[in-house]
Amino acid sequence: MLHLRKSINTKKYWGSLLQSGKWGKGQEYLYTSIAKLFSKKKITILDIGCANAFGTMALKNKLKNATIDACDFSKEAISNAKKKFGMNIDFFVHDVAKDKLKNKYDYILMIETLEHLDNPDKIVKKYLKCCKNMIVIVPYNETESDEHVYSFDEDSFSNFKEFLKYAIFTIPGTDLEMIIYIFESNNV
Numbered sequence: 001m002l003h004l005r006k007s008i009n010t011k012k013y014w015g016s017l018l019q020s021g022k023w024g025k026g027q028e029y030l031y032t033s034i035a036k037l038f039s040k041k042k043i044t045i046l047d048i049g050c051a052n053a054f055g056t057m058a059l060k061n062k063l064k065n066a067t068i069d070a071c072d073f074s075k076e077a078i079s080n081a082k083k084k085f086g087m088n089i090d091f092f093v094h095d096v097a098k099d100k101l102k103n104k105y106d107y108i109l110m111i112e113t114l115e116h117l118d119n120p121d122k123i124v125k126k127y128l129k130c131c132k133n134m135i136v137i138v139p140y141n142e143t144e145s146d147e148h149v150y151s152f153d154e155d156s157f158s159n160f161k162e163f164l165k166y167a168i169f170t171i172p173g174t175d176l177e178m179i180i181y182i183f184e185s186n187n188v
């Protein structure tokens with residue numbers, strides 16, 4: 001992974017973007033497109049960096065048997081998400097740079113979140129200890145966005161023993177190229 005710039009990713013920054021509760025409508029595609037990757041059994045999933053949880057809820061609608069928790073470091077986002085989707089999903093405030101998880105999961109997801117964070121390799125290693133499978137989606141080879149601290153490609157996680165495979169795809173109706181990484185861990 002390529003370090004691009006100093007992070008502007010603060011709670012205040014995200015709080016101001018997320019507080020209206022509207023940010024994230026339209027993000028559902030990235031979540032629904034991965035629904036086929038999950039077992040149909042009673043699995044547990046944690047979505048890290050859920051924002052207002054439009055995507056998380058879209059995934060829950062596809063995976064009725066799954067128990068889904070979701071977290072974000074933005075209190076504003078978690079408050080909005082609880083009001084809208086709290087009947088179906090358990091939400092909690094969690095900062096990946098500081099906090100520890102109480103539970104372990106079958107799957108942990110980080111969708112369009114890792115590229116905003118410092119030390120992405122350490123963060124992936126930390127959460128691989130808390131799940132059987134991890135799915136990460138980030139923009140592919142993207143270097144222009146002021147919000148993105150790191151850029152990712154085919155080799156970004158090739159030295160991780162838990163790394164299984166990647167795929168590159170384009171979001172329909174856009175020219176945005178994304179990369180999905182799948183990890184398998186024996187830690188849980």
Ligand SMILES: C[S@@+](CC[C@H](N)C(=O)[O-])C[C@H]1O[C@@H](n2cnc3c(N)ncnc32)[C@H](O)[C@@H]1O
Pocket residue numbers: 009014024027030048049050051052055071072073074077094095096097110111112113116117
């Ligand atoms: C680009 S948004 C992606 C949201 C969602 N996954 C989606 O695809 O719609 C990135 C999210 O990461 C959250 N985030 C940033 N830094 C974080 C941290 N240190 N711990 C937890 N969440 C963080 C932000 O608040 C924001 O909601």
